[in-house]
Amino acid sequence: MPSIIKTKLAIAGALLLLLFSSIATAATVTITNVRLPSGTPFDLTITTPGAGSIFANGHNVTRPYAGQILLDTVEYGTLATWCVDDLHTIYLGGHYSYTTGILQTDSSGSTQANSNPLSGQQIHDVMALATYGNQLLASLPSGLNHDIASGQVQAAIWAVIYGATVTATGADISGVSALTFSQGIANLIALAPSLSPGNAIALFNLGPDGAMLSQVLVGNFVPEPSTLLLMGIVLGGALLRKRSPV
Numbered sequence: 001m002p003s004i005i006k007t008k009l010a011i012a013g014a015l016l017l018l019l020f021s022s023i024a025t026a027a028t029v030t031i032t033n034v035r036l037p038s039g040t041p042f043d044l045t046i047t048t049p050g051a052g053s054i055f056a057n058g059h060n061v062t063r064p065y066a067g068q069i070l071l072d073t074v075e076y077g078t079l080a081t082w083c084v085d086d087l088h089t090i091y092l093g094g095h096y097s098y099t100t101g102i103l104q105t106d107s108s109g110s111t112q113a114n115s116n117p118l119s120g121q122q123i124h125d126v127m128a129l130a131t132y133g134n135q136l137l138a139s140l141p142s143g144l145n146h147d148i149a150s151g152q153v154q155a156a157i158w159a160v161i162y163g164a165t166v167t168a169t170g171a172d173i174s175g176v177s178a179l180t181f182s183q184g185i186a187n188l189i190a191l192a193p194s195l196s197p198g199n200a201i202a203l204f205n206l207g208p209d210g211a212m213l214s215q216v217l218v219g220n221f222v223p224e225p226s227t228l229l230l231m232g233i234v235l236g237g238a239l240l241r242k243r244s245p246v
Helices: 003-026 120-139 144-162 178-194 225-243
Strands: 028-035 043-047 059-061 069-073 077-083 096-101 165-169 200-204 217-220
Touching: 043 144, 069 217, 077 120, 077 144, 120 144, 120 178, 120 200, 120 217, 144 165, 144 178, 165 178
Parallel strands: none
Antiparallel strands: 028 069, 028 096, 043 059, 043 165, 069 077, 077 217, 096 200, 200 217
16 A cells, blocks of 8 residues: 555544544533433442541442443433442432543542542543443343342442442342352452453533532443544545545
């Protein structure tokens, strides 16, 4: 392939990366409904070590409110997301306006600026678990196994975000014990570094002053139709140039 064609294709590729980058940091997501179709069948306790830690005395999450959160949106249809901020609230059935961005903190403060920064490994593992969780749940039929997987992925994400231990309590359910459920959480945390983060992106609901108004979420982002059209134009132009005589 002539070097000039390679250059043109490289430029086209750079433009596509630029498009994805701008979408990832600036898109508006208008949420018309918040759903939690499958949540953990156990009660959870999130505990961080050390005095003064975020959840030093334990933070309880009652069943079923830990699992994949589905957002019905105006721009992108239904988005499958996960909570990366258990210190703020998002209400089932609620209407919100979110903006896409990059996950950088644990959202422990009133704003991102006064929250604790996350390490590169934490960010990777959270995004990877979100991508893996969405893929896993898409492959499972509704029922107990779906609920268990949903709760375990969410718990693992919280554990990574807060450097926490997440334990399950409650009676056995169809032969599945809280201990088995907790071991599944640990297995996911250990698996996360080897997983791909895919196209997971963060969603922020912030006030004009930067204050966090509801939970920060992460999910797999899909470009809007107009962006896909623009991508087609860019690629089409590159292919036409490739066929033209040099």
